[in-house]
Amino acid sequence: MTTSTGVGELNDLEELQKRSHPIRGVVTLIVGVIGLIIAIGLSISFGAADISLGTVWTAVTHFSPELTTHQIIHDIRLPRVLGAALVGASFAVAGAIMQGMTRNPLADSGLLGLNSGAAFMLAVCFAFFPGLPYMYLILWSFVGAGLGVAIVYGIGSLSKGGLTPMRLVLAGAAVSALLGALGEGVALYFRIGQDLAFWYAGGVSGTKWSHLQILSPWILVAMIGALVLSRSITVLSLGEEIAVGLGQRTAVVKIWGMIIVLVLAGAAVSVVGAVGFVGLIIPHLTRYIVGHDYRWIIACSLVYGALLVVLADLVARVINPPYETPIGALIAFIGVPFFLYLARKGGKEL
Amino acid sequence: MNNSYLTPSQLKAKRKNFSILATLIVLIVITFVISMNTGVIKLTPMEVLRTLFGQGDAQQQLILYEFRLPRIVIAVLVGMGLAISGAILQGISKNALADPGILGINAGAGLAVMLYVSFFPTTKAAPVYLLPILAFVGAGLTAVLIYSLSYRRHEGITPMRLILTGVAVAAGISSAMIVLTLRLSPENYQFVAIWLAGSIWGSNWRFVLSLLPWLVILLPFVYSKSRVLNVLNLGELTAVGLGASIEKERRWLLAAAVGLAGASVSVSGGIGFVGLVAPHLARQLVGAKHQFLLPTAALLGGFLVLMADTIGRSILEPSEIPAGIVVAVLGAPYFLYLLARLKE
Numbered sequence: 001m002t003t004s005t006g007v008g009e010l011n012d013l014e015e016l017q018k019r020s021h022p023i024r025g026v027v028t029l030i031v032g033v034i035g036l037i038i039a040i041g042l043s044i045s046f047g048a049a050d051i052s053l054g055t056v057w058t059a060v061t062h063f064s065p066e067l068t069t070h071q072i073i074h075d076i077r078l079p080r081v082l083g084a085a086l087v088g089a090s091f092a093v094a095g096a097i098m099q100g101m102t103r104n105p106l107a108d109s110g111l112l113g114l115n116s117g118a119a120f121m122l123a124v125c126f127a128f129f130p131g132l133p134y135m136y137l138i139l140w141s142f143v144g145a146g147l148g149v150a151i152v153y154g155i156g157s158l159s160k161g162g163l164t165p166m167r168l169v170l171a172g173a174a175v176s177a178l179l180g181a182l183g184e185g186v187a188l189y190f191r192i193g194q195d196l197a198f199w200y201a202g203g204v205s206g207t208k209w210s211h212l213q214i215l216s217p218w219i220l221v222a223m224i225g226a227l228v229l230s231r232s233i234t235v236l237s238l239g240e241e242i243a244v245g246l247g248q249r250t251a252v253v254k255i256w257g258m259i260i261v262l263v264l265a266g267a268a269v270s271v272v273g274a275v276g277f278v279g280l281i282i283p284h285l286t287r288y289i290v291g292h293d294y295r296w297i298i299a300c301s302l303v304y305g306a307l308l309v310v311l312a313d314l315v316a317r318v319i320n321p322p323y324e325t326p327i328g329a330l331i332a333f334i335g336v337p338f339f340l341y342l343a344r345k346g347g348k349e350l
Numbered sequence: 351m352n353n354s355y356l357t358p359s360q361l362k363a364k365r366k367n368f369s370i371l372a373t374l375i376v377l378i379v380i381t382f383v384i385s386m387n388t389g390v391i392k393l394t395p396m397e398v399l400r401t402l403f404g405q406g407d408a409q410q411q412l413i414l415y416e417f418r419l420p421r422i423v424i425a426v427l428v429g430m431g432l433a434i435s436g437a438i439l440q441g442i443s444k445n446a447l448a449d450p451g452i453l454g455i456n457a458g459a460g461l462a463v464m465l466y467v468s469f470f471p472t473t474k475a476a477p478v479y480l481l482p483i484l485a486f487v488g489a490g491l492t493a494v495l496i497y498s499l500s501y502r503r504h505e506g507i508t509p510m511r512l513i514l515t516g517v518a519v520a521a522g523i524s525s526a527m528i529v530l531t532l533r534l535s536p537e538n539y540q541f542v543a544i545w546l547a548g549s550i551w552g553s554n555w556r557f558v559l560s561l562l563p564w565l566v567i568l569l570p571f572v573y574s575k576s577r578v579l580n581v582l583n584l585g586e587l588t589a590v591g592l593g594a595s596i597e598k599e600r601r602w603l604l605a606a607a608v609g610l611a612g613a614s615v616s617v618s619g620g621i622g623f624v625g626l627v628a629p630h631l632a633r634q635l636v637g638a639k640h641q642f643l644l645p646t647a648a649l650l651g652g653f654l655v656l657m658a659d660t661i662g663r664s665i666l667e668p669s670e671i672p673a674g675i676v677v678a679v680l681g682a683p684y685f686l687y688l689l690a691r692l693k694e
Contacts, residue, residue, distance in 0.1 A: 155686045155689060155690050156690075158690045167689060169446065170446055170630070170685075170689055171686060171689055173626065174627070174681075174682040174685045174686050174689070175682065175686070177622075177623045177626070177627075177678040177681075177682050178678055178679060178682035178683065178686075180678065181547075181623075181674070181675040181676075181677075181678030181679050181682075182675075182679060184543075184547050184672075184675055185547075185671060185672075185675045185679075187543070188540070188543055188544060188547060188671075188672070188675075189666075191536070191540060193539060193540070193543045194531065194532075194534070194536060194539045197528065197531045197532060198532065277521050280517070280521075325529070326525070326528050326529060326532070328525055328528055329525035329526065329528050329529050330525075331525075332521050332522050332524070332525035333522070333525065335518075335521070336518045336519070336521055336522035336525075339514070339518040340499055340515060340518050340519070343499075343500065343511050343514040343515050343518065344499070344500070344502065344511070344515075
């Protein structure tokens with residue numbers, strides 16, 4: 001996005017370079033990828049029927065439909081694990097972009113009205129069209145998420161001073177409260193609150209290949225977009241004025257950032273509901289380790305977000321079989337103490 | 351404040367502010383009269399007036415004094431408490447998203463109520479008097495937990511750390527509530543869900559008495575700290591330069607915010623949005639000076655909750671919509687409208 005190479009830009013970028021740690025970034029990324037592969041392997045092998053890691057390997061490389069274990073892996077566990085990884089990566093990257101663009105450490109995709117929009121639509125579906133197939137529920141959730149974003153963004157850009165980060169955050173909070181209240185009202189009136197709670201508690205358990213086929217192209221394209229955009233987000237995270245001074249067309253960056261967040265978080269929310277805490281803590285964690293360069297923050301968030309949700313899903317199945325513990329509760333259970341530790345340790349880094 | 355030091359434009363602004371306060375009071379009175387008339391048994395405004403002056407019959411007296419009046423008073427008090435609590439939190443944290451929820455007050459109170467309902471689900475009579483106490487204890491404990499987790503020796507509390515800690519603790523509590531939700535029976539779930547959505551269900555003079563002392567003591571205290579809040583708003587360094595002992599002032603103000611929100615939430619459930627929106631609206635109406643901001647926010651909060659409760663009671667008679675939902679549905683669009691219309 002930056003075209004001119006003025007002295008001021010060089011100074012600012014040098015300043016930035018000092019605050020980012022590329023070597024740490026590489027190490028963190030490698031450790032994360034290895035951890036993710038191990039976690040995925042473990043997650044496939046553990047469950048109601050224990051399957052050895054060797055079998056997992058042959059099931060992926062030489063799939064034979066006659067074997068029950070291969071069928072379990074192929075039809076149930078693999079889509080579920082991949083779903084968990086996709087969801088985690090999406091939430092984390094969306095959260096990282098949100099925090100970079102708004103410069104508010106409390107920002108995550110929920111602030112754009114995504115979560116409440118999806119929850120509202122889901123409540124409407126449960127109330128008026130009971131028994132709707134899973135597929136349509138996901139689609140309507142995504143529509144709801146888009147609706148939430150559209151309102152927030154519309155209000156923000158209608159206003160006289162343009163879409164400032166502060167205005168975005170406030171509009172997001174208000175729209176979330178509004179849609180949240182409407183959803184709550186529908187849920188109370190039709191007495192479907194607990195059904196909704198069960199839906200959200202289900203997490204990624206219902207993921208099938210057909211869902212992944214629909215979701216993954218969108219998510220992959222958005223991820224690539226996020227990585228392409230990451231350098232501009234670093235500049236934007238220095239502050240609107242500095243970004244403009246460096247020759248950035250901030251409005252373009254913001255619009256693309258918003259679209260990417262909508263696709264990523266919208267897809268993720270529609271599958272598992274608001275496990276928003278992933279999008280809040282993972283970017284904080286990666287920023288704490290790799291510094292303020294969003295190329296590294298986004299890449300690491302992608303890997304660690306996936307890792308966290310895969311692990312949480314694994315623990316959710318193993319902890320109290322045959323019942324599944326709500327995945328959102330587990331993520332909070334892992335994430336909260338960690339976040340508290342960071343908040344205490346980190347000081348100004350956060 | 352001495353008028354002789356003010357320029358004509360400042361005087362004009364001051365007059366405008368007083369007229370805004372007066373308008374709000376009139377609005378509350380009007381809503382009060384409407385609310386008195388709202389309910390299954392209709393009373394004409396004349397009957398209401400006559401009953402208020404002691405001329406009504408026994409049934410009218412019962413309806414007004416035992417059912418409607420306490421509920422109205424509670425609605426106004428709750429709104430005031432939450433609004434002032436939000437104004438304090440936004441003032442000392444300088445974060446526009448701060449509301450009583452960030453201190454985990456709603457979450458803590460909610461968890462206490464949910465725990466109680468899931469372990470002692472059957473008795474319908476006992477909880478009515480126990481719940482506010484439990485909710486208050488839950489709210490207070492959570493606030494203390496968040497404060498001590500974000501406290502560091504030599505440094506004390508920084509607003510940013512307080513907010514982050516608050517968000518994390520609230521998220522933890524909410525997830526514990528998800529787990530509990532799945533174990534509740536449908537009837538108990540409905541009770542808790544209505545409680546969490548925020549409804550003025552404790553329409554009883556006893557609740558008024560449990561709420562009133564907090565406001566009578568804390569509102570004047572906070573108002574007397576208006577100047578401190580103004581200074582804190584300028585930024586930490588300026589505040590130190592001006593000689594404010596930040597840590598001490600902040601601790602007292604925080605304690606006041608917890609007391610107000612805890613007491614309010616304990617009788618009303620989670621009407622969190624008032625604490626967020628009322629101070630913002632007030633700031634846009636009368637500016638950032640807390641001498642005017644605080645009373646305006648308090649009146650706005652009281653008006654919002656009273657109106658929301660009145661509408662919630664009348665729209666789906668005889669069933670009710672929780673006031674918290676009505677507040678968000680009415681307050682959010684107006685808030686968004688202001689956000690779109692104003693420059694900063």
